[in-house]
Amino acid sequence: MYLLFILSQKHLPLALAEVCTLYGARNVRTSNKYAFVKFAKEKSNAKKTKKHYKKLAFTKAAYEILFSSSQKKLETDLKKYNWNKTITGTFCVRGSVDEQKFASIIWDSLKHPRVDLKNPATLIHFFFIGRKIYATKLLWKNENAFLHRKPQYRPALYPASLDPQLALAMVNLSGVIRGTIVDPFCGTGGILIEAALSGREAIGYDISRWMLGKCKQNLKYYKLKIPISVKDATIFSRKCKAIVTELPFGKNTKSQDLVLLYTLFLKNAKNNTKKVVVSFPDFVDYKEIIKKADWKILYDFHWYLHATLSKHIVVLF
Numbered sequence: 181m182y183l184l185f186i187l188s189q190k191h192l193p194l195a196l197a198e199v200c201t202l203y204g205a206r207n208v209r210t211s212n213k214y215a216f217v218k219f220a221k222e223k224s225n226a227k228k229t230k231k232h233y234k235k236l237a238f239t240k241a242a243y244e245i246l247f248s249s250s251q252k253k254l255e256t257d258l259k260k261y262n263w264n265k266t267i268t269g270t271f272c273v274r275g276s277v278d279e280q281k282f283a284s285i286i287w288d289s290l291k292h293p294r295v296d297l298k299n300p301a302t303l304i305h306f307f308f309i310g311r312k313i314y315a316t317k318l319l320w321k322n323e324n325a326f327l328h329r330k331p332q333y334r335p336a337l338y339p340a341s342l343d344p345q346l347a348l349a350m351v352n353l354s355g356v357i358r359g360t361i362v363d364p365f366c367g368t369g370g371i372l373i374e375a376a377l378s379g380r381e382a383i384g385y386d387i388s389r390w391m392l393g394k395c396k397q398n399l400k401y402y403k404l405k406i407p408i409s410v411k412d413a414t415i416f417s418r419k420c421k422a423i424v425t426e427l428p429f430g431k432n433t434k435s436q437d438l439v440l441l442y443t444l445f446l447k448n449a450k451n452n453t454k455k456v457v458v459s460f461p462d463f464v465d466y467k468e469i470i471k472k473a474d475w476k477i478l479y480d481f482h483w484y485l486h487a488t489l490s491k492h493i494v495v496l497f
């Protein structure tokens with residue numbers, strides 16, 4: 181069984197890393213903006229694993245590959261395929277093919293054919309990738325619900341809040357499906373919100389009571405019950421599957437103070453978890469900090485914010 185994902189070109193490397201983290205890199209191969217994911221049908225948890233695509237932030241859509249063919253053999257393979265096992269209810273055909281002709285072939289093979297061009301129960305899409313044509317069934321389309329959770333739409337606004345799409349991607353890069361994610365610099369709760377809404381357990385800490393007050397307002401707005409409390413990120417103690425956080429980067433703070441804070445945080449993180457997904461501002465030597473804290477880099481992504489600031493999203497192990 182194979183799935184086909186259309187990756188967002190907003191940040192292809194990050195999109196691919198999300199898929200590889202949730203499905204296993206050896207099960208994934210790519211072709212430009214497409215990712216192919218292999219599944220073993222015999223695995224008892226295959227169904228649950230398959231639906232991880234609903235968590236992805238930088239994937240546009242997920243399809244099940246029904247069969248592949250060449251342009252020469254496509255019409256023959258189309259007629260051979262058992263469409264009754266795939267199509268239930270209405271259907272339509274999309275792709276770089278003769279849609280009307282292919283829909284007619286499928287129509288003739290169905291016991292109770294019904295077409296709906298606007299809102300079909302089953303959408304069959306044909307993709308030309310490389311030298312092959314893939315007949316697929318749409319499983320999921322990313323409706324970008326996180327766009328409605330941008331900081332400006334929350335009751336407690338803080339200007340430097342993390343973009344929710346990036347926050348969700350960082351949660352996915354942790355690889356955590358079951359188990360607890362801790363954000364020790366939780367601020368107004370952006371990472372906590374995306375973690376909880378994507379089905380993960382989360383806990384938030386911050387040294388600022390004022391920020392936690394804003395976080396509490398936002399969690400209440402989204403009807404989320406997430407434990408949050410005042411703790412120092414450099415000394416807190418809480419075993420967890422992963423730490424996912426955005427480091428504070430106030431421009432008014434001395435750079436040497438930030439370096440010390442980041443270093444102490446990462447050293448303390450060693451006592452609590454084996455994996456950290458963290459966002460560094462680009463004006464610090466993050467690689468040297470990581471080295472001093474005795475972590476290794478699994479992924480490193482550059483994220484542009486504006487002319488004076490970018491970030492590095494880094495996955496550590």
